[in-house]
Amino acid sequence: MKSTTLPVAYMPLVDAAPLIIAQEMGFAETEGIALDLIAAPSWSSVRDMLAFGRVDAAHMLSPVPVAMKMGLGGVATPISAVSVLSVNGNVIGVGRELEDKLRASGYGFDFADPIRAAEALAQVRTGPLTFGVPFPFSMHVELLRYWSAGTALGTDGIEIRTVPPPLMANALAAGDVDAFCVGEPWGSVSVDIGAGALLLPGKAIWEFAPEKVLAARTDWAETEPDLLGRLMRAVRQAGKWLAKPESRITAGEILSRRDYLDVSPELIDRALSGHLIVSSRGEQRQVDRFVEFYRGAATFPWRSQAKWIACQLGKTHKLDVTDTLEEAGFVFRSDLHRHHLAKSGNDLPGASEKVEGAIRLATPVASAHGKLSLLPDTFFDGRIFDPSDPK
Amino acid sequence: MSDRLTVVVVEEDRDRAIAIDVALKQTTDCDVFVIDHSSGLARRIAAHAPDIVLIDVDNPTRDMLEELTLASGPLERPVAMFVSNAAGGLAQTAIEAGVSAYVVDGLSPERIKPVMDTAIARFSMVRQMRTELAETRRALEERKVIDRAKGLLMKARGIDEDAAYALLRKTAMDQGRRVADVAESLVTASGLLG
Numbered sequence: 177m178k179s180t181t182l183p184v185a186y187m188p189l190v191d192a193a194p195l196i197i198a199q200e201m202g203f204a205e206t207e208g209i210a211l212d213l214i215a216a217p218s219w220s221s222v223r224d225m226l227a228f229g230r231v232d233a234a235h236m237l238s239p240v241p242v243a244m245k246m247g248l249g250g251v252a253t254p255i256s257a258v259s260v261l262s263v264n265g266n267v268i269g270v271g272r273e274l275e276d277k278l279r280a281s282g283y284g285f286d287f288a289d290p291i292r293a294a295e296a297l298a299q300v301r302t303g304p305l306t307f308g309v310p311f312p313f314s315m316h317v318e319l320l321r322y323w324s325a326g327t328a329l330g331t332d333g334i335e336i337r338t339v340p341p342p343l344m345a346n347a348l349a350a351g352d353v354d355a356f357c358v359g360e361p362w363g364s365v366s367v368d369i370g371a372g373a374l375l376l377p378g379k380a381i382w383e384f385a386p387e388k389v390l391a392a393r394t395d396w397a398e399t400e401p402d403l404l405g406r407l408m409r410a411v412r413q414a415g416k417w418l419a420k421p422e423s424r425i426t427a428g429e430i431l432s433r434r435d436y437l438d439v440s441p442e443l444i445d446r447a448l449s450g451h452l453i454v455s456s457r458g459e460q461r462q463v464d465r466f467v468e469f470y471r472g473a474a475t476f477p478w479r480s481q482a483k484w485i486a487c488q489l490g491k492t493h494k495l496d497v498t499d500t501l502e503e504a505g506f507v508f509r510s511d512l513h514r515h516h517l518a519k520s521g522n523d524l525p526g527a528s529e530k531v532e533g534a535i536r537l538a539t540p541v542a543s544a545h546g547k548l549s550l551l552p553d554t555f556f557d558g559r560i561f562d563p564s565d566p567k
Numbered sequence: 568m569s570d571r572l573t574v575v576v577v578e579e580d581r582d583r584a585i586a587i588d589v590a591l592k593q594t595t596d597c598d599v600f601v602i603d604h605s606s607g608l609a610r611r612i613a614a615h616a617p618d619i620v621l622i623d624v625d626n627p628t629r630d631m632l633e634e635l636t637l638a639s640g641p642l643e644r645p646v647a648m649f650v651s652n653a654a655g656g657l658a659q660t661a662i663e664a665g666v667s668a669y670v671v672d673g674l675s676p677e678r679i680k681p682v683m684d685t686a687i688a689r690f691s692m693v694r695q696m697r698t699e700l701a702e703t704r705r706a707l708e709e710r711k712v713i714d715r716a717k718g719l720l721m722k723a724r725g726i727d728e729d730a731a732y733a734l735l736r737k738t739a740m741d742q743g744r745r746v747a748d749v750a751e752s753l754v755t756a757s758g759l760l761g
Contacts, residue, residue: 217624217626218626218627218628218630219630219633220629220632220633220667221624221625221629224624224662224667228659228662230662248636248637249636249637250633250636250669251634275741310630311630311633312633312634312636312637313633314618337609337633337634338609338630338631340605340627340628340630340631342627343605343627343628345604346606347606350606352606352607363685373722419692481666493637513719543721
């Protein structure tokens with residue numbers, strides 16, 4: 177079989193793993209494709225490369241295609257999220273100054289309880305807290321807003337500013353930001369260079385948050401169904417491989433290469449194992465499924481996830497989403513996902529929407545082969561999001 | 568809006584910033600402001616109320632500029648990533664040349680074009696120089712390592728310079744590696760052995 181090369185853009189992060197592994201472990205080759213993985217210097221650059229046709233697919237923040245559909249941000253090329261690449265995997269952290277104040281107040285850095293963490297922060301702050309995030313349209317922003325609105329922090333108690341993760345330590349030192357929410361390995365990097373301490377995993381706010389998606393231009397996705405199918409199958413196989421505990425060490429070694437993340441494998445292993453070091457004192461915390469690439473139908477792009485994102489973006493940017501919600505939901509292509517993956521024996525959900533936040537325990541659901549269980553997807557405040565009756 | 572355009576250039580390298588500034592002022596009627604570090608970038612750009620913001624495509628601080636597209640205050644002017652089809656693929660050319668432009672809403676293509684033409688020419692020249700510089704530096708470093716490896720071989724095996732180089736080259740070819748990589752391994756190993 178003649179192999180076709182697909183250019184794919186990504187940001188060097190742990191959750192780019194399914195793309196990197198698809199290429200390195202031969203899952204792409206099995207599908208008769210080769211991925212030309214292009215590391216981007218910024219998320220805007222990933223988006224532009226995809227929108228202007230420099231690449232055919234990209235590792236992308238899940239809210240970006242939804243925001244583009246809603247006319248937010250500068251570029252409007254229609255983009256489809258054909259798979260979810262990763263669920264969860266962010267950390268919220270504080271700079272040294274806040275860390276010291278929190279310790280003095282008796283806070284124990286449990287890395288688990290978002291309500292207690294917000295109370296502790298609210299107690300020691302002197303004004304609104306500024307959080308650095310990697311991009312204005314990101315799960316990082318949505319988790320921070322959802323968390324602050326439902327806790328002692330308050331909607332007006334935080335300000336959000338974009339800071340590229342490699343510059344976060346400088347921004348903390350310069351006082352531009354007090355705290356941050358970033359994807360791994362950047363949280364662990366901040367701990368290791370003594371810039372701050374980790375407060376919460378993103379998962380503590382929403383237990384099953386779609387973090388990155390596999391994005392393609394909608395016209396390409398629809399005119400190149402064969403290539404898209406091969407890419408999606410290769411990436412899904414990579415996710416399945418990543419979900420095996422025995423793959424962890426190999427995955428860490430591959431990701432750590434200079435061409436990819438260029439950080440030590442030990443640092444990457446923290447996210448993959450969920451065994452994080454939360455402060456420069458070496459305190460360790462264990463988080464189950466800190467980042468998920470496969471289990472619980474993690475790759476499935478639920479329309480209800482896109483709708484949740486659209487509703488949150490609508491609130492922040494004062495847009496009425498009542499009439500546009502269905503369209504925004506369609507950006508997450510559960511139809512294409514099922515179309516391209518169902519044939520190869522993958523067990524996928526029968527529905528395209530679910531009530532987000534309603535699953536408290538692993539639950540078997542209707543699926544093609546009847547063997548699928550969904551994992552808990554609750555919000556920290558116990559609320560639910562019903563996509564047919566969004567509030 | 569006055570007739571003169573206000574252009575903000577985000578560039579850390581002082582010489583490069585001056586070159587862009589001079590080129591823009593020569594060809595177009597505009598005020599140019601250079602911002603050279605990332606602290607509070609979006610706010611400092613907004614303070615100049617620019618018509619056009621220019622930044623290197625490879626600059627990681629670009630993501631900070633995305634906040635400009637979300638003008639929230641009544642006095643703020645929304646800025647869009649420059650994607651004008653009217654200007655005949657100018658955006659594409661710009662990105663290939665290594666410059667991304669953010670243009671204030673409603674600015675006409677005729678006014679954007681001269682600025683973009685100059686910026687594209689200037690940025691692609693800078694990009695080419697940067698690549699050449701990096702290549703030259705690497706070549707110099709490699710030559711230094713190869714010279715040291717040759718010296719080590721000459722001493723250890725009592726051979727002359729040409730023979731030492733021939734040995735390095737043969738080893739590289741046999742192992743399918745670059746001469747510079749073989750030289751580097753030899754220098755490292757010899758350092759370890761003392």
